[in-house]
């Protein structure tokens with residue numbers, strides 16, 4: 333019985349696009365909004381869930397594989413940009429913990445100084461001004 337169902341499903345999916353990263357993402361987003369909506373019971377949110385799931389299933393059963401593949405590529409590029417930005421923010425936050433960024437009083441050049449070194453003289457690499465700061 334289970335095998336028959338699976339076989340029928342497999343036959344149905346022949347020539348159709350199926351699930352990809354974008355599809356998984358849409359499903360996850362749809363499920364999260366659905367879960368949130370269990371508590372807030374917002375009409376607009378249920379509409380959003382419906383649209384997301386319809387788009388997801390439409391893509392899964394689509395026979396226009398090239399187009400769906402292109403959409404997924406676009407999604408992957410976007411995801412890459414977002415994760416890169418996130419990594420940068422994380423890196424900067426970590427840096428903030430160990431370093432202090434000072435601005436040179438004469439030229440405005442930003443200089444990174446390790447924290448916790450007491451009063452130190454900082455030499456600006458751009459205009460050669462020396463200034464004293466507490467690190």
Ligand SMILES: [Zn+2]
Pocket residue numbers: 436437438439440441456457458459460461
């Ligand atoms: Zn300077």
